[in-house]
Amino acid sequence: MEINNSKLILILGELDDQGLSSSTVELLSIGRTLADSTGKSLSIALLGSMAQKIAKQAIAYGADFVYVLSNPLLDSFQIDLSLSALDQLSEKLNPEIILLAKTLSGRDLGPRLAARLEVGLIQDCVKIELDPSTEKIIGHRPVFGGNIMATVTSTKFPQMVSLRPKSSSPLEPDGTRQGTIEQFRPSINVSQIKTRIIQSIKEENNEVRLEDAKVVVAGGRGLGNSDSFKDIQLLAKLLGGAPGASRAAVDAGWVPHIWQIGLTGKTISPDLYITIAISGASQHMAGCYGAKVIVAINKDSNAPIFKDAQFGVVGNWQEVLPAFIDTIHELTD
Amino acid sequence: MLLNIIVLIKQVIDPDIPTAEFKIEPGTSEVATPFNIPPVINGFDENALEAALRIKDSQETTVTALSLGKYFSMDVVKKSLSMGVDNLILIEDSQDRSGFDSSITAKILSTAIKKAGNFDLVLAGRQASDWDNAQVPQIISEHLGLPCVTLAKSIDITNNNVTVERQLPNGTEIVQTSLPAIITVSNELGQPRYPTLRGIMFAARKEPIVWTPQDLGLSESTLTSQLQLTDLYIPTSSTECEIMTGQDAAAAGRNLALKLRKEKLI
Numbered sequence: 050m051e052i053n054n055s056k057l058i059l060i061l062g063e064l065d066d067q068g069l070s071s072s073t074v075e076l077l078s079i080g081r082t083l084a085d086s087t088g089k090s091l092s093i094a095l096l097g098s099m100a101q102k103i104a105k106q107a108i109a110y111g112a113d114f115v116y117v118l119s120n121p122l123l124d125s126f127q128i129d130l131s132l133s134a135l136d137q138l139s140e141k142l143n144p145e146i147i148l149l150a151k152t153l154s155g156r157d158l159g160p161r162l163a164a165r166l167e168v169g170l171i172q173d174c175v176k177i178e179l180d181p182s183t184e185k186i187i188g189h190r191p192v193f194g195g196n197i198m199a200t201v202t203s204t205k206f207p208q209m210v211s212l213r214p215k216s217s218s219p220l221e222p223d224g225t226r227q228g229t230i231e232q233f234r235p236s237i238n239v240s241q242i243k244t245r246i247i248q249s250i251k252e253e254n255n256e257v258r259l260e261d262a263k264v265v266v267a268g269g270r271g272l273g274n275s276d277s278f279k280d281i282q283l284l285a286k287l288l289g290g291a292p293g294a295s296r297a298a299v300d301a302g303w304v305p306h307i308w309q310i311g312l313t314g315k316t317i318s319p320d321l322y323i324t325i326a327i328s329g330a331s332q333h334m335a336g337c338y339g340a341k342v343i344v345a346i347n348k349d350s351n352a353p354i355f356k357d358a359q360f361g362v363v364g365n366w367q368e369v370l371p372a373f374i375d376t377i378h379e380l381t382d
Numbered sequence: 383m384l385l386n387i388i389v390l391i392k393q394v395i396d397p398d399i400p401t402a403e404f405k406i407e408p409g410t411s412e413v414a415t416p417f418n419i420p421p422v423i424n425g426f427d428e429n430a431l432e433a434a435l436r437i438k439d440s441q442e443t444t445v446t447a448l449s450l451g452k453y454f455s456m457d458v459v460k461k462s463l464s465m466g467v468d469n470l471i472l473i474e475d476s477q478d479r480s481g482f483d484s485s486i487t488a489k490i491l492s493t494a495i496k497k498a499g500n501f502d503l504v505l506a507g508r509q510a511s512d513w514d515n516a517q518v519p520q521i522i523s524e525h526l527g528l529p530c531v532t533l534a535k536s537i538d539i540t541n542n543n544v545t546v547e548r549q550l551p552n553g554t555e556i557v558q559t560s561l562p563a564i565i566t567v568s569n570e571l572g573q574p575r576y577p578t579l580r581g582i583m584f585a586a587r588k589e590p591i592v593w594t595p596q597d598l599g600l601s602e603s604t605l606t607s608q609l610q611l612t613d614l615y616i617p618t619s620s621t622e623c624e625i626m627t628g629q630d631a632a633a634a635g636r637n638l639a640l641k642l643r644k645e646k647l648i
Contacts, residue, residue: 072527074611088528095516124609126637128530139518153550153551156516156532157520157530157532159517159520159542160517160518160520160521161520161521161523161524161530162483162484163485163521164441164488164521164525165524165526167608168485169483169484169485169607169608169609170484170517171519171609172484172514172515173514173515173516182592185447188618190514191414191514192413192481192482192512192514192614193395193397193511193512193513193615194397194511195515195617196401196616196617197404197406197614197615197616197617198480198614198615198616198617199412199483199513199611199613199614200611200613200614200615201609201610201611201612201614202609202612203609203610204606204607204608204609204610205608223420234647243529243559243560244530244531244557244558244559245554245556245558245559246555246557247545247556247557248555248556249554249555250470250550250552250553250554250555250556251553252553252554254553260551273406288648296569300569306549306570307551307552307553312514312567313508313509313569314551315551320647321642321647321648322528328470331401332397332511332608334642342645342647343621344638344642344647345623346635346638350560350625353401355623356619356620356621356623357619358621358623359621359622359623359624360623360624360626360638360641360642360645361623361624361625361626362625362626362627362631362634362636362637362638363625363634364631364634365616365631368630368632368635369631369632369634369635369638370635370637371632371635372631372632372633372634372635372636373635373636373638373639375636376635376636376639376640377477377639377642377648380640380643380648381648
């Protein structure tokens with residue numbers, strides 16, 4: 050598709066137990082801005098039996114058109130079926146822009162849908178903007194572990210872009226917004242399934258989900274053993290937040306994988322992120338891109354974490370942390 | 383049953399070098415090769431090599447490592463042979479385009495996989511530490527019509543079936559598919575093994591097979607980019623860190639808590 054006269058932006062939406070997933074709401078905000086500045090319409094695809102119920106929510110968050118793919122085969126994410134269904138929808142709509150989130154399912158879906166549409170995917174953008182002369186999307190993406198930023202554009206249509214979750218703020222929903230809800234019935238069947246999920250084992254972290262926590266307290270390799278993470282847990286609880294860890298601490302076996310923050314772990318966006326004995330390697334920082342205020346306790350004054358932190362103490366955590374926790378105890382009592 | 387496994391490996395700039403060593407070649411959109419710091423095999427690709435070698439430990443298997451690049455350091459890519467891989471195929475490209483456009487990388491590698499002969503399983507790291515695209519194996523699965531399972535922490539092959547335990551952010555998932563398939567491997571699979579003395583001697587003798595895209599029947603006109611790299615820049619941090627002090631470390635910790643309260647952060 051070299052020429053594209055379509056005026057359509059298509060978002061590949063995702064649902065969770067609460068309705069639209071948080072990354073989908075973020076995409077609607079980005080898509081709305083793009084649509085308004087280019088005079089295009091904003092469409093979203095929603096998959097599964099719940100899609101019809103959620104469609105109005107998508108309109109309130111900015112969609113002009115909602116395509117409901119209510120086939121129950123799409124209720125849980127199965128890559129082969131979702132891919133086929135969204136390929137068929139894209140062929141029908143011929144969008145100029147396709148936006149998706151770089152979530153667990155987005156990571157599998159995006160590159161494969163791009164391959165089927167014979168276009169490139171600008172992966173893992175933390176910011177997008179429009180080239181004022183060509184109106185093409187310029188995607189800004191961290192490369193080399195976040196040490197370098199690259200700007201990338203598409204040479205073909207549709208321009209396909211995946212966005213890193215938490216890289217933008219959602220719009221306030223507006224229940225009075227008008228939009229159109231349409232059914233789309235892709236031709237899919239169970240014989241297309243190549244990979245079967247036999248078992249899913251969910252590990253629950255704590256009362257507060259790390260991804261949603263307003264406060265996160267995390268420890269790194271410098272904590273030295275799993276016992277020290279009791280202090281991390283205590284402090285997180287005291288502040289109503291969630292505990293986390295760097296990959297080094299997870300690889301050492303001190304805490305479970307579900308605590309891991311970073312490029313290969315979770316992406317967090319708390320108001321306050323307190324790091325204890327975390328050096329701040331770029332692979333870790335890739336997971337806390339959205340943190341508003343970072344606080345660092347580290348004995349190495351040259352640790353890269355101090356470049357991103359707003360407040361810090363240079364010192365041995367064994368000496369700093371007890372007094373820090375005691376004072377917070379006094380202040381929050 | 384003899385298994386044939388192909389492992390995709392990539393030579394990358396050592397990701398553990400200090401942040402200040404990552405530089406852009408002045409006046410270009412190219413990342414500078416750090417002076418005097420040898421490249422490495424991408425970490426997740428070493429996990430993929432380990433996954434293949436664990437399968438080879440338990441059943442009759444031939445493992446072939448396959449790599450695409452403009453320039454190869456033999457010490458680096460031959461590490462795969464010294465770890466226990468049987469064959470090494472290098473695709474020498476006249477251009478360095480293994481970076482931002484995964485579709486070209488995937489096209490060349492898909493063609494090479496077909497030329498390499500019969501295979502049952504293709505393994506790759508979950509993403510590369512340089513361009514972090516995490517796309518190539520997924521696109522190859524489309525080109526070759528293979529089932530694709532990502533983020534493996536263990537792989538079990540029984541007859542023609544493969545069972546994969548996937549490490550997900552909130553737990554694990556067991557997925558089954560049939561061979562041939564392509565699977566990406568995550569670091570949770572475990573540490574890659576060290577080269578053995580026997581492996582090092584084997585690697586020293588073993589010559590890699592070297593192909594070019596032209597050998598694969600891919601002319602320059604078939605390798606058109608679908609993406610364009612328009613710029614590279616070094617991200618700047620606008621944050622100025624306020625370091626809290628005190629007469630000792632404990633006092634500094636106390637002052638930090640008081641400061642956070644004053645800023646209404648706690």
